[in-house]
Amino acid sequence: MDQTPLSGSSRIRSTQSTRATSVSAGSRRSSACDKGFQQHLIDYKIYPEGYESGNGLPSSEPSNLDHIQEALSADRASLSPSQFTQSTFRDFKNKNKRVIFESDVMSAVIPVICGNSSIDSQQNVLFTELDPITSTDAVKPKPDLFDGASLVNIHEDVRNNPILKSKVIPTKHPNIPMAPNFFMEVKGPNGNASVAQRQACYDGAYGVRAMHALKNHGKTEEQYDGDAYTYSSTYHPATGTLQLYAHHATAPVDAGGRPEYHMTQIDTWGMTGNINSFRRGATALRNARDLARQQRDNLIQAANACHVRPEVQKNDAGWRDAHDDLQGQISDAYDDNSGEDPETYNTLQFHRRTTGLRTLAKNRLHWGQTTLI
16 A cells, blocks of 8 residues: 555644642552542653544544545455355354453454464564653553564664664563554453543654654654554454544643654444454554555665665666666667668667667676565
8 A cells, every 4th residue: 555645734622630649659560550640640651542632622533534535444354255155253252252251352352353364473472672651650552452563674783773772672572573553462351441442542652753754764853644554453352342542742842842642543343243343453554554654664774774884886877877878878779770661660669678778687687686576
């Protein structure tokens, strides 16, 4: 899916919140299980779905929301009637009915919704290495599931940049995905759905910050485009409800202030109601994970490009010069013979194309480029 940059001002409305507060040193750590955690997030300008500021204005929506919704509606072959049958759906409902704990949901239910995927992901990992996004007294994120990038896909200089490292690399373990931007939180049948939503809001803010850091790497001035590059989802088996959210950031309202993080609900699906509702929800979730991967990879590639070796750039420029020189020679030969008969003219045109392609491939190999033509 191509990413179309859109103006961040189209749907952005600045929001206001009360002054940031933190948990006192003598109290236990603040977490999403606390009813006051939502206000804690708001105090640090992390706004949950449906938040309205004191002046009655709703929180910002992503500038690319229309594009996101279009991308999430793309058909999935794995969910076609021939692949996902009524029998498969009944089996899913039975699994959903039998779960007792969150771990049951993650092992039996979520794999059916997510389907098979090659995306780098991990479950139930504490983000020990990221800078706190609110206060040091708040618990660290520990998503039930998150997607990220493999370590080998991120340039060493990007990984070792101290500013990026504290925002992009969640743990010390090299096999844990980096730059997470898709999260999932679930509850058991008796769990609190509001807690899952607060957890998703908290996770999403960390993901937005990571994507924003990658996007601005190498830039002299920090930029906010208003687009969402981070997504989260919640699932509750008691109601069979799947919810999907987009997360994005907007610039600080005041100079030197905190950026604002926004959570926008994309849609809600009843996964146990009927097979068509399941297909719609699973389609959106699987497409959201693919979209998150595509956006994440694009931002990582852009950040990596800031650290391309000078000799590679020089070789690339040399290849382009050689190619342009060749095309000029062929063009001159064509001009000298433009008065020939049609058969000769066609032969020259064919020679121009084939010689150019062969030499282009040869030069690519000479300059260390292996892309086939």
